[in-house]
Amino acid sequence: MNVTDSPLPPDALARRLTEVYDLVGPVYRRAQRLVEQGLAPDGLSVGVRAVLALLHRNGPMTVPQMGRAQAISRQFVQRMVNDAAARGLVESVPNPAHRRSSLIRLTDAGRTAVTAVLDREHLLLREVGGALTDADVTTCLRVLGAMLTALDGVDVD
Template sequence: MKDTDAPLPPDALAGRLTEVYDLVGPLYRRAQRSVEQGLEADGLSVGVRAVLTLLHRNGPMTVPQMGRAQAISRQFTQRMVNDAAARDLVESIPNPAHRRSSLIRLTGRGERTIAAVLDREHRLLREVGGDLTGTDVTTCLRVLGAMLTALDHVDDA
């Protein structure tokens, strides 16, 4: 099929998006293994890393907010927050908007830890190459975002 800038009909779009899914699965698993290997030196799990990254990018959040942002259960997120708190990477602070749901924020140690992790990952990602343009990456983000939005209802079932 020839690539064009015209919107694809639904059946053609479905076929092309299947190609994306076929790449995303192995990409995710390889990236997760790479991240896990890099985190071993820090003693972090992928789940704790995800919590630290969310807080680094968004500032203080509640456990339910973090769970929704990651499309994982509140209970799993709470376990990851508890693990991070036990290592003095995060702390609970009062939430002015909701008394019963505290905000979680990075400690100084947590900020330094996630900054080092993200810096190490950034150095690895600099090696991607492939003559990719900003337009390529913007288009990729748009496609993946649309695919994620289309699956939002799956968790509601």
């Protein structure tokens, strides 16, 4: 395959981005299985893990903010937050910016749980190999970010 640094025409770009989609799905599903099969302590679901990681990275957030950040429904996020709260991993606190939409934050137990998950993931990801460079990862993030942005504007009815 001839790889260039020139922008691709729309049809060629679409074909190449299809290759990305074809890999993103299996990567996500394999990671999901690892989490469900014990990467996460105490049988945390992928959804709860995602909520904990988001709060770990960003600090307290509202359920709608988490839904937008993860491009998933507020209702699904609420179920994951409820599950995490039942396990004592998150708590609801008043939101000074909005009375009716509480902030969700990690508890000490939640911080411990998500740190353990992220540490285990880090150990696995250290084994990726492939002589990947920082430029490779930066390009990957740029491509996936552009794809996500393009999909944000798509209205499916």
